[in-house]
Amino acid sequence: MADAKVYRASTTAPVNIAVVKYWGKRDAKLNLPTNSSLSVTLSQADLRTLTTASCSSTFTQGDSLTLNGESSDVSGARTQACFRELRARRAALEAADSSLPKLSTMPLKIVSENNFPTAAGLASSAAGFAALVQAIANLYELPDSPSQLSLIARQGSGSACRSLFGGYVAWRAGDKQDGSDSMADLVAPASHWPNMRALILVVSAAKKGVSSTAGMQQTVATSGLFQQRIGTVVAANMAAMEKAVKQKDFATFAEVTMRESNSFHACCADTYPPIFYMNDVSKAAIRAVEAINAQAGKTVAAYTFDAGPNCVVYYLEEDASAVLGAFSTVLAGVSGWNQASAGSAPSIKLDEGIAGILKDGVSRVIMTGVGEGPMKTDEYLVAEDGQPIAR
């Protein structure tokens, strides 16, 4: 008798923003990085991917993936690698226990949605691949730990491996050729340093820049400074950052975060031809953070930029008034501020030049903070009958 049941499992997964940056692959196929990295997982209340993985022998179209309502190609090597690895693990369980339904042989139907606009230009592939891997792992009832799953998610998108944990997460580069030691681990849970906050300044870019996959390989191939970064700079920053997180030392956390962002973008600028992700608005955000720290008389804010012009400002809850006050005065007209920020009195004032550039260039803000890793949910994007659920 054929099994016509639709099996389902759902998870949410978070975005993470690196404070020690991943830039450069030593193996492009396996997504093995040239260096370790470290990130802060952001709260899923503000930024998360919700993914339902389902499978059924009645799915006759083969594996499929729907992202934000649009059908997405699953034939790419990265998605295929994730499917293959997860199926192999399920198949091993099935081989060991013949009573288990043969989910590994059924077509997968994956439906995924972000709770934030794609237009925001936030790297969603980390949350996306983390959610995809976790949802299928839930569906398959795999016993694998987050670190073990991170080995799979890494093959989908390098930084995705860090989104399998909440809090403060390291991705160890590893040195094995097969990548079996290139995985994420928990440096500290969100509860260890729960008052870490992030303000994202969404900067409208005239044009999408070089993709990070293409860009990082150009850097590896052409930058004369990059070897120094991966050989010396990052190791020191990883050590300093882990210690800062463990000791909840914001001043060091902030300095390393800013130096790391600078170092990464310097290597982009040293690429031939040069890659520029930051624009004049991004640079005004840097000057604003410097001005806030100078006027506060201590380090209360840190900027970091990924492969785009958006600025992520890390700060502590207790300094919210200083940090948010400075930005919300200038950016009162954009969406994303909540009541807490609107009420704060701005004791810190940005100079008019910086304020003008930010006002013209920042299209919205996102207020968030450190958060948890993937969470199983009974919210489904595929109905019991296997049909996608319209939302």
Add this chain to the structure above:
Amino acid sequence: MADAKVYRASTTAPVNIAVVKYWGKRDAKLNLPTNSSLSVTLSQADLRTLTTASCSSTFTQGDSLTLNGESSDVSGARTQACFRELRARRAALEAADSSLPKLSTMPLKIVSENNFPTAAGLASSAAGFAALVQAIANLYELPDSPSQLSLIARQGSGSACRSLFGGYVAWRAGDKQDGSDSMADLVAPASHWPNMRALILVVSAAKKGVSSTAGMQQTVATSGLFQQRIGTVVAANMAAMEKAVKQKDFATFAEVTMRESNSFHACCADTYPPIFYMNDVSKAAIRAVEAINAQAGKTVAAYTFDAGPNCVVYYLEEDASAVLGAFSTVLAGVSGWNQASAGSAPSIKLDEGIAGILKDGVSRVIMTGVGEGPMKTDEYLVAEDGQPIAR
């Protein structure tokens, strides 16, 4: 009987634009660099400083310096170092030949003028100190070679040592503690590769950035990537550049020029806090040069940026139509184009985004080319009676 005569000598001196960049001092007092550099001397028909050095026992106000009609402080260590070194050499001549007038004991009156607007933001200190040193050397009738004089000019402004030669000029970093081997020499005269041209896109900056003297020391002190630049990158670029100049190999000259500019600005971006000299207009100029080379099907243009947003585009006379055509179509409204460029048919078209940014951000252009070193002239800025000449 007192000697009441006013002794005078005049010289012009050129601007130079480095293709292997000077950035970083290993000795701030002696202006000893962390690395060798190489520059192209630009034609004095377009950019030059004219300086008259005069001395007389009747000058009772002590040493004085007038720059572009304004009195300038001579008490700074750099100017004092130049005066001291030149006087010492003159004093040695006077000691050896008692018939010589005792110019070394007389107050100096130096008057200097640039033939280009200071507002253009072109580094004029190189031409200025080269002219000052050469004018006094002429006044004192010193037998010193340009390389020997470059030792003195270097103490006024590092890059000034390269403006004592025309053509293609290297500044050897040297390794002696007293700086006695840190001097300029001629890689090739202008006549060796006379068809080298330069188009300067003058970009209006909202605000003057960090001074290069302060900036380079911040880089030395804080950049984690800088050691790689001075230890490895520059040596390779110096060797490649000297060979390219000697072989008149424009493709290599251009690639090394662009990579060097990228490397220098990358180290600025890696400084803590980061230094940004290029803005979005500068980056549009880079994209324009890349588009020109792509559409030409070979390397016909090279960009380079000093400590400011202005773009210097090197190209060869035979490619003027392609390079100037592309820029002059977009920048038809700004001053600085000559007839040769206006007549060229634009076969290369820049995309609208780049064109729009350049049109908004480039305030003028300067068309020039490789040129000669300092030239003695009988044009004086101090009259025979010792009075400054109004012009």
